[in-house]
Amino acid sequence: MNQLEIIDMVKGKGFKITPQRRAIIEALFFFEKPPTAKEVLEIVRKKHPEISLDTVYRNLNLLAEIDCLIQINLKNSETSRFEIIKNHHHHLICLGCGEAVCLESCILDRHMGVLREKGYQIVGHAFEIYGYCPACRTAG
Amino acid sequence: MNQLEIIDMVKGKGFKITPQRRAIIEALFFFEKPPTAKEVLEIVRKKHPEISLDTVYRNLNLLAEIDCLIQINLKNSETSRFEIIKNHHHHLICLGCGEAVCLESCILDRHMGVLREKGYQIVGHAFEIYGYCPACRTAG
DNA sequence: TTATTAAATAGGAATATTCCTATTTGGAGG
DNA sequence: CCTCCAAATAGGAATATTCCTATTTAATAA
Numbered sequence: 001m002n003q004l005e006i007i008d009m010v011k012g013k014g015f016k017i018t019p020q021r022r023a024i025i026e027a028l029f030f031f032e033k034p035p036t037a038k039e040v041l042e043i044v045r046k047k048h049p050e051i052s053l054d055t056v057y058r059n060l061n062l063l064a065e066i067d068c069l070i071q072i073n074l075k076n077s078e079t080s081r082f083e084i085i086k087n088h089h090h091h092l093i094c095l096g097c098g099e100a101v102c103l104e105s106c107i108l109d110r111h112m113g114v115l116r117e118k119g120y121q122i123v124g125h126a127f128e129i130y131g132y133c134p135a136c137r138t139a140g
Numbered sequence: 141m142n143q144l145e146i147i148d149m150v151k152g153k154g155f156k157i158t159p160q161r162r163a164i165i166e167a168l169f170f171f172e173k174p175p176t177a178k179e180v181l182e183i184v185r186k187k188h189p190e191i192s193l194d195t196v197y198r199n200l201n202l203l204a205e206i207d208c209l210i211q212i213n214l215k216n217s218e219t220s221r222f223e224i225i226k227n228h229h230h231h232l233i234c235l236g237c238g239e240a241v242c243l244e245s246c247i248l249d250r251h252m253g254v255l256r257e258k259g260y261q262i263v264g265h266a267f268e269i270y271g272y273c274p275a276c277r278t279a280g
Numbered sequence: 281t282t283a284t285t286a287a288a289t290a291g292g293a294a295t296a297t298t299c300c301t302a303t304t305t306g307g308a309g310g
Numbered sequence: 311c312c313t314c315c316a317a318a319t320a321g322g323a324a325t326a327t328t329c330c331t332a333t334t335t336a337a338t339a340a
Contacts, residue, residue, distance in 0.1 A: 016306050016317060037296080052320045057297065059318095079296060156287060156336050177326080192290045197327065199288095219326060 001085060003029060006068045013066050023047050024059045034072055034083035141225060143169060146208045153206050163187050164199045174212055174223035 001009075006025050007017060015021075027043040028035070035043075041056045060082050063069035072081045141149075146165050147157060155161075167183040168175070175183075181196045200222050203209035212221045 014317095018306070018318060020319070050320070052322090053296090054298075054321080055319060061298095154287095158288060158336070160289070190290065192292090193326090194291080194328075195289060201328095 001068060006063070006084075009066055009068055010062075015062065020044070020048055020051050020055055021059050023051075024056060025063070028069070028082070028084050034081035036079045036081055038079070040082070141208060146203070146224075149206055149208055150202075155202065160184070160188055160191050160195055161199050163191075164196060165203070168209070168222070168224050174221035176219045176221055178219070180222070 003025055007022065010021070010025075011017060023044045024040060027040050030043055031039065037053065037056050037060060040060070041051065041053055044051050044056065060069060060071070064071050064082070068085055070083050070085060072083060143165055147162065150161070150165075151157060163184045164180060167180050170183055171179065177193065177196050177200060180200070181191065181193055184191050184196065200209060200211070204211050204222070208225055210223050210225055212223060
């Protein structure tokens with residue numbers, strides 16, 4: 001998913017495109033690792049010095065709700081990170097180094113049908129596995 | 141899983157049993173709905189008026205790490221809730237009323253084998269589906 | 281029982297995240 | 311182009327959660 005596709009998605013759901021929102025979406029593509037909300041703020045402030053942290057959080061949450069972004073909450077009390085969804089997938093997150101390893105398939109699919117039949121409307125989901133990668137395991 | 145089993149689990153992992161820790165574990169069984177950290181604090185303070193919120197959080201996190209507890213993070217910005225694990229399972233959480241519907245099977249099992257073979261050590265996981273239950277859906 | 285030590289605690293500071301409110305603005309329709 | 315209004319914003323307050331440090335204590339072994 002690229003910037004334009006995300007913007008179309010936002011419009012399609014009936015939300016407005018503001019300069020701040022556009023800048024936040026742009027910023028998300030600058031990073032190699034999924035950024036924190038603060039890191040996004042720093043980038044966006046170059047164009048919009050007055051933007052508030054709340055606006056960043058609000059937009060990140062919106063993007064997560066419409067399934068353009070996933071919020072990664074490490075258990076080891078690092079602050080949350082936000083990653084653009086390219087192909088929909090989930091992660092194994094290493095508690096040692098924070099590396100997020102992609103899992104191939106989306107496990108939600110199995111449940112979707114059953115839940116829909118029961119009358120539930122699904123708007124999002126989170127699935128994370130916590131553990132240690134081989135390197136951190138060796139290092140102790 | 142009952143109180144004694146949890147205490148054994150804690151001991152088994154090499155952690156100490158303090159009066160505060162024991163009281164927190166007891167308290168978790170008082171609630172009908174998974175409580176927030178503050179709600180746990182209130183109960184525990186009846187026996188330990190001086191206990192700190194940090195101690196509650198620290199112990200809840202510990203119990204979650206050793207898989208005796210799951211932390212439920214609603215997306216609608218309600219504060220986190222903590223639920224004793226009886227049979228291991230996951231939830232669908234309604235964004236309207238906060239109801240947590242249990243899913244029968246643990247979806248992690250499919251991935252466990254593959255990850256272990258690759259040398260990963262898994263210590264925990266989280267899987268949550270966010271949406272609306274039939275009642276809230278009708279209510280708009 | 282006593283000594284020892286790593287783990288746990290209390291309390292307050294620091295940080296992360298969300299809420300609140302007055303104000304601004306995107307975009308639809310005339 | 312204008313008008314209009316729901317949605318979005320800034321800024322600061324409120325809350326949730328974690329961190330830090332000096333002190334206490336559970337559990338082990340002598």
